[in-house]
Structures are given as C-alpha cells and as structure tokens.
Amino acid sequence: MKKITIAIDGHSSCGKSTMAKDLARELGYIYIDSGAMYRAVTLYSLRKGFFTPEGIDTQSLQADMPNIHISFRLNPESQRPMTYLNGENVEEAIRTMEVSSRVSPIAALGFVREALVKQQQEMGKAKGIVMDGRDIGTVVFPDAELKIFVTASAEIRARRRYEELKAKGQEAPYEEILANVKERDYIDQNREVSPLRKADDAILLDNSEMSIPEQKQWLMEKYQAVVHG
Ligand code: DC
Numbered sequence: 001m002k003k004i005t006i007a008i009d010g011h012s013s014c015g016k017s018t019m020a021k022d023l024a025r026e027l028g029y030i031y032i033d034s035g036a037m038y039r040a041v042t043l044y045s046l047r048k049g050f051f052t053p054e055g056i057d058t059q060s061l062q063a064d065m066p067n068i069h070i071s072f073r074l075n076p077e078s079q080r081p082m083t084y085l086n087g088e089n090v091e092e093a094i095r096t097m098e099v100s101s102r103v104s105p106i107a108a109l110g111f112v113r114e115a116l117v118k119q120q121q122e123m124g125k126a127k128g129i130v131m132d133g134r135d136i137g138t139v140v141f142p143d144a145e146l147k148i149f150v151t152a153s154a155e156i157r158a159r160r161r162y163e164e165l166k167a168k169g170q171e172a173p174y175e176e177i178l179a180n181v182k183e184r185d186y187i188d189q190n191r192e193v194s195p196l197r198k199a200d201d202a203i204l205l206d207n208s209e210m211s212i213p214e215q216k217q218w219l220m221e222k223y224q225a226v227v228h229g
Contacts, residue, residue: 003029003128004226005143007136009196010150012184013157013164015207015215019150020132021080022212023219027130032072032123034133034140036083037116038107039094040070044085045106046098062111070119097165097172101180104187107134113193134188137199146226147202148219154181156208 006029008020017033024031041061048064050057072081082091093099106112113135120140124131131140137147158178165172188196198204203222207215 001227003126004145005124005127005141006130006223007141007144007147007199007202008130008132008150009134009137009148009198009202010132010205011152011154011157011181011196012188013161013181014150014152015160015212016132016150018212019148019215019219020130022216023223024130025079026220027223028128030123030129031081032120032129032131033081033083034116034120034131034136035103036072036091036094037070037119038112039099039103040083040085040090041068041112041116042099042103042106043090043094044068046102051102056105056109058109058111061109065111065115068115070116092168095168096170097176097180100184104184104191108187108191108193110193134196135194137202138197139194142199146223147199148205148222149198149202150205150207152206152208154178154185157181 006023008016010016021031023029044064045051045056045061048060050061067086069086071084073084074080075082082089083094084090117140120131123129124141133140137144137149155178158174158181161181162172162174162177165177205215205218210218
C-alpha cells in the first residue's frame with residue numbers, strides 16, 4: 001500500500017495527538033508530536049534561565065539552538081512515543097502547566113520555528129508519517145495527501161486538559177486552564193510567523209460532541225478515501 005503524509009493541525013487540547021497517535025499505530029506509521037518539540041525548547045529555556053523579567057533572552061536561545069537535540073523513542077512497555085531532550089526523557093517535564101504557559105512565546109520566535117520545521121521535514125522525508133501541530137498542513141508538509149484541521153470549544157478543551165492533568169496528579173484550577181487555553185489560542189492565531197490557520201485543502205473536524213471511537217472511525221474513513229480514491 002502506498003505510504004502517505006498525514007497532517008493534523010488544530011487548537012490546543014482538542015484531542016489531536018490522541019487521534020494522530022491512534023491512527024499512526026493502526027497504520028504502522030511514524031507519529032510525531034511537533035508541539036512536544038516546541039515544549040522541549042521551552043523547557044530548555046526555563047532551565048537555562050532564558051525567561052527573564054525583561055522577556056525572553058532570544059540572543060542566548062538563538063546561540064544555543066544548535067545544542068538543542070530533540071528526538072522521539074518508543075517506550076517499550078506502553079509503545080507510546082517519548083520525547084527526549086539531549087538524551088534525557090522529558091515526556092513528563094514538558095507537560096506541566098509551567099511549560100504550557102510559556103510555550104506560545106517560544107513558538108512565536110522565527111528562528112525557533114525555522115530550526116524545528118527543518119527537522120520535521122527531515123523526519124517526514126520517507127512518508128508514512130502522521131504529524132500533529134499548528135502549521136503542519138500549511139508550512140511543514142504543504143503537499144500532505146491528507147490534512148485535517150481539528151477544533152472544539154475552548155470550554156470543552158479546558159475540561160479535557162483538566163481531567164488529563166488530574167489523572168496525572170497535577171490538578172490545576174479549571175478557570176486557570178481555561179484562561180491558558182484561550183490565551184494560547186489567541187497567541188497561536190495572531191503571531192506573525194506561521195499563525196494557526198486551516199489550510200485551504202484541509203478537512204475540518206469539530207469534535208466537541210464526538211467520542212474517541214467516533215473520531216477514530218471518521219479519520220479512518222478519510223484515510224481510506226485518500227488511499228483508495
Ligand atoms: O500541541 P501542544 O499544546 O503541545 O503545543 C504546544 C505549543 O506549541 C502551542 O502553544 C502551539 C505551539 N505549536 C506550534 O506553534 N506549532 C506546532 N507545529 C506545534 C505546536
């Protein structure tokens with residue numbers, strides 16, 4: 001069967017990664033969570049003290065970009081992809097509220113995007129890849145055979161993230177999460193470099209009222225339609 005490139009973009013916390021991961025597993029494709037890469041750069045910047053009261057020390061971050069190596073490895077037990085930053089498993093460390101609340105300004109930096117997009121395009125060269133993010137269908141893989149743009153209401157997304165954090169023992173107030181979701185939407189959609197937008201040829205999916213199995217089936221149908229015409 002011919003291998004294709006699948007780009008899944010959309011708002012934060014709308015279940016993109018769950019969908020993308022499941023589809024990749026089912027098809028035997030590589031799954032790349034591009035948001036994890038922006039999060040890893042954010043974690044690196046926090047650890048290095050690049051967030052200062054005057055703003056982000058972009059000069060130091062830019063100088064350090066060649067020293068930031070991000071990779072993904074499958075956890076042999078869970079078969080889930082884990083994010084590594086310079087050889088360290090940072091999968092949990094990049095999902096904290098601290099990183100979530102700092103990642104948007106990092107993802108708005110042109111030199112950060114340029115470096116990460118290049119790596120993402122390299123990862124997708126052989127096709128057979130599902131990548132999720134914000135600019136996958138518009139910038140990273142404009143020629144992807146299947147492009148999906150996922151959204152859901154801010155309240156539903158905040159509720160999902162709340163449950164997700166709670167399950168991990170990192171409970172945070174719902175109102176704070178909702179404010180974070182809305183703020184990230186605003187920054188993601190209004191930044192100058194590669195703002196979040198639906199590619200003209202992407203299929204829109206509003207999953208506010210959909211269950212995970214329903215989404216899975218919907219996505220599989222779209223995939224089948226592309227490969228079997
Ligand atoms: O999908 P996520 O919530 O893990 O993404 C974290 C942040 O990274 C989010 O604020 C948007 C940004 N991002 C981006 O700008 N481009 C991507 N391709 C993926 C994520």
